[in-house]
Amino acid sequence: MSAASGPAEEQSALASVRKQLLIGGTWRPGEGGRSIAVEDPASGETIAEVADATLAEARAALGAAADAQAGFAAMAPRERGEILRRAYERMIAERERIALLMSLEMGKTLAESDAEVLYAAEFFRWFAEEAVRIHGTYMRNPTGAGRILTMRAPVGPCLLITPWNFPAAMAARKIAPAVAAGCTMVVKPAKQTPLCTLAIAEILREEGLPPGALNVVTTSDSAAVVEPLLDDPRLRKLSFTGSTAVGRALMGRAAGGLLRLSLELGGNAPFLVFADADIEQAIGGALAAKLRNIGEACTAANRFLVEASIAERFAAELAERMRTLRSGRFSDPHSDLGPLIDGAQRAKVARLVEEARGRGARVLCGGQVPEGPGYFYPPTVLSDVPAEAEIAREEIFGPVAAIYAFDSEAQALALANGTEYGLVAYLYTQSLERALRVSEALEFGMVGVNQGVVSNPAAPFGGVKQSGLGREGGFEGIGEYLSTRYLALSL
Numbered sequence: 001m002s003a004a005s006g007p008a009e010e011q012s013a014l015a016s017v018r019k020q021l022l023i024g025g026t027w028r029p030g031e032g033g034r035s036i037a038v039e040d041p042a043s044g045e046t047i048a049e050v051a052d053a054t055l056a057e058a059r060a061a062l063g064a065a066a067d068a069q070a071g072f073a074a075m076a077p078r079e080r081g082e083i084l085r086r087a088y089e090r091m092i093a094e095r096e097r098i099a100l101l102m103s104l105e106m107g108k109t110l111a112e113s114d115a116e117v118l119y120a121a122e123f124f125r126w127f128a129e130e131a132v133r134i135h136g137t138y139m140r141n142p143t144g145a146g147r148i149l150t151m152r153a154p155v156g157p158c159l160l161i162t163p164w165n166f167p168a169a170m171a172a173r174k175i176a177p178a179v180a181a182g183c184t185m186v187v188k189p190a191k192q193t194p195l196c197t198l199a200i201a202e203i204l205r206e207e208g209l210p211p212g213a214l215n216v217v218t219t220s221d222s223a224a225v226v227e228p229l230l231d232d233p234r235l236r237k238l239s240f241t242g243s244t245a246v247g248r249a250l251m252g253r254a255a256g257g258l259l260r261l262s263l264e265l266g267g268n269a270p271f272l273v274f275a276d277a278d279i280e281q282a283i284g285g286a287l288a289a290k291l292r293n294i295g296e297a298c299t300a301a302n303r304f305l306v307e308a309s310i311a312e313r314f315a316a317e318l319a320e321r322m323r324t325l326r327s328g329r330f331s332d333p334h335s336d337l338g339p340l341i342d343g344a345q346r347a348k349v350a351r352l353v354e355e356a357r358g359r360g361a362r363v364l365c366g367g368q369v370p371e372g373p374g375y376f377y378p379p380t381v382l383s384d385v386p387a388e389a390e391i392a393r394e395e396i397f398g399p400v401a402a403i404y405a406f407d408s409e410a411q412a413l414a415l416a417n418g419t420e421y422g423l424v425a426y427l428y429t430q431s432l433e434r435a436l437r438v439s440e441a442l443e444f445g446m447v448g449v450n451q452g453v454v455s456n457p458a459a460p461f462g463g464v465k466q467s468g469l470g471r472e473g474g475f476e477g478i479g480e481y482l483s484t485r486y487l488a489l490s491l
Contacts, residue, residue, distance in 0.1 A: 005100055005110065005331050010047075013100040017199050019050040021057055021218065024064035025211025031057060036191050036220045041107040041339040042329035042374040048105075050194050053219045058186070058226055061215035065157040065184035066234040068212030073154045073182040075210070080179055081131035084124045086207040091121035091200070098199055102167055103330040105193045107338035107375075108293060110330050120172035120200075122457040123473065130478045131180035141488075149487040154182035155260050156236030158481065159229055161222070161250075162197065163241045164190035164341055165296045165397075171197040173461070173472045174239050174262075175204070175214065181481035183237070186215045188226045192341055194218045230254050237481065238262070241298075244421070244466050262470035262480045264298070264462060266395050267423035270416035271301035271452075272438065274409075275309050277428035278450075283317050285452030286401065289426055291325075291379065292453065294337055295399040296345070298467075299424045299446075299454065302396055304403040305412050311405040315383040318401060319364035322379035329374070339375040340398060346375045349398030356382055356389040356402065366400070393419070409438065417443045423463035424454055445471075 020027040030051030038048040053061075072080075091098065099113035106113075136151040158178055162170040171189065178185050189197035201216045219225040229235055230253045237260040240250055244266040254261060271289055273282045289301035306314045328335030340346045350369050357363060366380030380400040385392065391402050406412040416425055425444040429435050439447045445463035448454045455461060460474035470480050 005103075009100060010104060010331075013097050014048050014104065014195075016097060017048070017101065017195050018202055019048060019198065021051045021053055021061070022198075022201050022205070022214065022216040023057065023061045024067075024215065025205065028057070030054070036194070036218060038105055038195060039192070039342070040104055041341050042376075044373055044375070048195060050198070050218045053217045053225055055225050055228060058217050058219070058229055059232070061186045061217050062157060062159075062229050062232055062234055064212040064215050065186055068210060069154075069157055069184045072184050072210055072213045075182065077131045077134065077180075077182075080182060081128040083204065083208045084128035084131065084176060084179055087200075087204050088121050088124035088128065090203045090207060091117060091124065094203070095121075098168060098196060101195045101199060102193075103338070105195045106164065106167055107341065108330065109335060109338055112293065113330070116166060116169050119455065119457070120168040123169075123172040123176040126457040126473070127176035127180040127478065130177070130475070134181070134478065134482065146491050147489040149489060151485050151487070152482040153485050155481055155483050156183060157234055158183050158185045158237040158239060159226070159235055160185055160187045161226065161238070161240045161242065162187065162189050164192040165293055167193035167196035168200065170241055171200050173457075175200070177472070177478045178481050179204075179209065179213070181478050183481045184213045186217060186229065188217050188219065188222060191218065191220050227253060230259065231256060233257065236260060239480070240264070247468065260480070260483075262472065263468040264470075264472060265423075265466065265468040266421055267298040267300075267463065267467055268302045268393070268395055268419040268421040269299060269424045269426065269444075270303045270305050272412050272416060272425070272427040273304070273306045273310070273314055274412075274427070274429040274431075274434065275307040276430045276434075278430060279310065279314065279317065281450065282314070282428040283321060285426065285428060285448075285450070286318055287321060288452030289448070290401050291337065291399055294340060296341060296397050298395070300397070301401070301426060301452070303392060303415070304401055305406050305415050306403055307412070308405040308407050311383075311403065315364060315381060315403045318403075319381040322381055322399075322401070323365040325379045327370070327376045327378060337379065337399060340377055341375065343375055345397060346377050349377050349396060349400060352391040352394065352396060353380060353382065353400055356385055356391045359386045359389045361385040361389060361402070387415075395421075409434070413438065413441050417441075420466040421463070422465035423467035424448065426452060
């Protein structure tokens with residue numbers, strides 16, 4: 001992966017993407033020429049315009065998915081798997097182009113975008129293999145009078161709503177299991193970052209995905225254009241990644257049609273460091289857990305809970321490491337971190353830091369909005385953060401590490417579990433006994449033990465409590481797109 005890009009490469013990447021609506025296998029311009037501006041968050045400048053769909057076009061996309069459903073479900077599992085396998089190979093072959101698109105629309109460094117393309121492609125490879133492993137059962141009726149057979153069938157047309165922070169990975173994580181299971185789709189990417197999804201959709205179309213199996217609708221008004229699809233009886237499932245507040249609202253709307261739901265919602269991840277931890281290893285894990293995607297990740301460490309005897313040292317060393325990191329546009333080879341997604345997100349991060357400072361938190365590094373274009377915010381470390389600070393309860397979604405001290409394992413667990421969220425937690429200790437004991441007591445869907453990144457296409461991703469329903473990835477991921485049918489056979 002090249003370390004930098006130039007204007008010619010950027011324009012070439014942008015020109016390579018279809019910026020229309022994909023409905024029934026055909027790219028269409030938006031009705032009346034309506035469009036959405038896509039911004040470079042490092043400069044605030046418009047880099048592309050994509051079609052802005054109407055409700056009629058969204059319904060046409062669902063109609064195309066419904067019309068294609070029976071044929072797609074009947075397609076041989078091996079054939080669906082081979083489409084995914086070819087899409088995996090195409091993404092690997094075109095990783096530089098897709099990574100550059102991602103950096104342009106989302107702002108992250110080219111190295112991080114490249115890593116995300118590889119991660120996203122792995123979902124196509126994983127589910128290419130799972131497509132042919134959809135099992136049923138055969139058993140004798142306990143009465144001896146017959147046989148009980150079960151089979152797994154696709155749930156039907158799905159609405160997949162993806163967020164802006166991982167534009168390739170979130171699309172692939174939803175599309176791949178749907179294709180493997182035989183479900184047709186309407187995909188609605190975030191308006192801030194639609195380009196990667198459009199590029200992936202074209203790859204799948206070119207690699208043989210039947211017309212109507214995958215439809216893409218970009219819109220500036222999800223509530224008016226996409227949410228009404230939840231009332232359409234042709235829709236069978238909703239998969240949404242985003243905030244808990246929006247997820248709750250969508251769940252209520254989906255109740256009327258009793259839709260199958262996969263909801264990956266907000267997080268407030270604790271990062272526990274015990275006194276026996278390898279401090280250098282913990283600092284490295286903290287940087288990975290906090291600064292992945294500039295901190296704009298539901299898996300980002302939100303609260304650093306550090307045993308009191310090492311809290312001062314941990315805070316000082318983390319601040320020293322974060323102070324050396326440089327923010328800048330991805331095209332700058334010396335840049336370590338990119339901008340936040342937009343002005344509203346930066347304003348939220350700045351507000352949380354100022355509120356914590358006002359309550360007595362110490363700012364060890366960062367903490368000031370820089371001058372100049374773009375939505376940059378510096379890596380920031382806060383220590384002595386009071387428990388009542390808003391930053392202790394709210395997902396930061398930015399490069400801010402808030403540190404809290406604890407005196408005992410019981411107190412650490414109480415602080416870690418004292419949130420309505422339950423997506424992911426991290427813990428560092430050299431005691432296997434403590435690692436198992438604390439992991440089992442943490443009320444989270446995922447736990448990273450002595451590692452700061454948990455995402456893996458082969459593992460089930462998802463949370464508990466207010467962090468959502470269902471799992472994506474792993475053996476469990478395809479089950480979210482399948483229903484069990486029972487056949488009673490009389491002999």
